[in-house]
Amino acid sequence: MSAVAVPTHGTVHDHHAPALDLGTFVRTYVFSLDHKIIGLQFLFSTLLWFLVGGLLALGIRWQLAWPWTDMPIIGRMLFSAEGGQISPEFYTTLFTMHATVMIFFVIIPILAGAFGNYLIPLMIGADDMAFPTLNMLSYWFMWPAFICIGISFLWPPYGAGGGWTSYPPLSVVTEAAPGSAFAQTMWLLGVTFVGVSSMMGSVNYMTTIIQMRAPGMTMFRLPMTIWGMFITAILQAFALPVLTAAGFMQLMDRTMGTGFFLPEGLIVNNSMPATGGGQPLLWQHLFWFYSHPAVYIMILPAMGMVSDIIACFARKPLFGYKPMVYSISGIAGLGFIVWGHHMFVSGMNPLLGMTFMVSTMMIALPSAVKTFNWLGTIWGGKIQFTTPMLFALSFVSMFIIGGLSGIFMAATPVDIFIHDTYFIVAHFHYVLFAGTAMAVFGAIYFWFPKMFGRMMDENLGKIHFFLTFLFLNGTFFTMHILGAVGFPRRLADPYDYETFRHLLPMNQFMTICAIGMVATQVIFAYNFIRSMFFGTPVGRNPWGANSLEWMAPSPPGHGNFDFQPIVYRGPYEYGSPEVDTDFYPQTQPPPSDPARRVKPEHH
């Protein structure tokens, strides 16, 4: 390291380590102000919820493959009242909770909460977040959410079952469904707490990225991961208040007798007549005004991390850095004017459908540009097929499918037929599981050495990748075919319909793949836990990467850097002729001999 060495809090802190009393333990590992500990807290919590969400998905898949049959062994334990079967009421709770857990407790917090927290200060060369206390609170505000959703799920007789979209009147009129009483109120409170947590996080991320960059770290020298996190934070800050407001409106409709979402005199299942004057479609507009940008909140950081991983293992500069940044910004901007594509057949004015179709089609453009740039990055490189690289490449491969299938739904006339069928289920699982979740796996394998100072096992990692990749395609690709038949989502027993009766064998195939996919994650869990304690210890920069986090110790101490990082260039100068190594860290000063310096290219 050529940079100036400065005394750090890290070394001072280490002296306390042997005498770890309870108070220090709580301050260091529980109510910690350190962004890395908070990031890991988010990571562990979200991975546990990932397991819960996966098991809920298996419940759904079981019912679709073998409807109304006992689940072996665990069926009697879980549903003794129904003789081991999944009841239709419980089925609605299953898919509601699967989506709620995966979206609000896994994808959003694992991207922004875990990786955002861990990586932002390290990658921009800061010693911590701008507001450490706010950061700690953003994690601890997830706990009321965990508790509320937990209660909402387990509340007898049935948990919330209004779908993760919580459309009124079903979700507002307590008599409308068994889960629409107290459980639905807890669901709304839970989602609100997640919103509070995300809001505190996003304020912190924006401030940190704008204010706390190391000397020389200009905005256009930021790694794509940070750009993804930055744009995501902006999206959250602007979109979330709408969801929070809408959530409170629904709460008031439920508990205080307001009528934002209920038409005059509505009676559902012998309920009291509604106060009225409201409009059920209003909820859909408000909900999707947040939840469509939220789709990009769930993918942009993943795109950023994938860009970093691909450039690192192609050993080549990222192709089209600025177009990539502009694409992310374009997706974010357009993301605010496409929410109506969730509502083409909702009863919204069909004229609006045309407008939203055009804006939705246009949002495919920046996604396409990003895909071409990833391909351009791989072109002419020297590709190392490490586990993180395989996951990142599968992100690109799968995102192409998820992106292209979106065009079918964006086309309004085609959407008439495939709306609310398994075609849309295929689409968003390709974007969110085959896309984001695969990127997250890649990111875990990539940054694990930084987090714990040890490598994860590469062989187990590749087996994990291979099986996950096979099973996910077996589970989700077939959903496109179901969608083409018009197979509707959210039906506890679709085989009651003559049109869909013959689709049972394919559903059984998908369920077997889904079971395989969840089982495969045992390999990951084993590898993760084992490597934390017994993995091969590594130095600062095991992958030969350029960005700042790899210049800090592994794992970094409190305060992150044991020197003051000074940034000389962007993070993607792999294979630069200026140096003899195939990587060129951002902190390494340029060669003293001016003849060796490469002139910046103009393109």
Add this chain to the structure above:
Amino acid sequence: MGRFWSILFLLVPILGVGVFVWAMAGLWPMAGHWLPENVNDHGHVIDNLFMFILILTGVIFIGTGIALFWFLWKYDSANNAAPVAFTHGSHTLEVVWSIIPAAALVFIAIYQMNAWADAKMRRPTLADGRVKPEIAEVTGRQFEWRIRYAGKDGIVGTEDDVQVVNDLHLPVDEEIVLKIKSQDVLHSFFLPNLRIKQDVVPGMKQFVWFRANKTGVYDIVCAELCGWGHYKMRGRITLESREDFDRWLAKAYDEQNQAQYTPATGEAE
């Protein structure tokens, strides 16, 4: 191993296209795993647009998939001795691969608009130019479809209406207009074989129209979550000739008015 992984990624476009072609051909075990039979004169437009987008996206899917495979194969560090192409991008390429997809996407969007307007905005008219009135009103309710025919006077909501549940009969070879609404929560009136789907919202009314060209009995599906019994909210639509339909309607009317039901004491509404 680079060779192995490259081929794995090559399998994505090969198997992906293969599964679609297999399903379209209806070969074992995927017989009937494609767009269900269409019996609506206007429905084939939607099917054609679906196929049009499928072919367009299919070409891009295959192209990008093969490019990914080829780059992985060729630039595998284990087999590639050439130095890294030290480039940060190409302005020309960026412009090309922005403008071409942009033009294609705008074209797709504009190309859809007429079909959308036909399906949702241009309601069939009578000879004198007035919009065609509905032949029946369908009301979604947890968990059934209540159907009310206009009767002899042609107006829904009068004394001579014929009321049935879940059993929609309609004549073929003429423009049918249905008024659909909801009594309680959201439902969605989905006729897979007629390529019709429209959510019904309490407090609003919606119209759907089509022109069936084949007799037969098909499913009415509820496609919007409406509660625990959502899965069993199943209706049947019987498409028949005008004579059969008139006969059925007259019979239903007679049955409705002959049926004398005397509620037991205390059960009166």
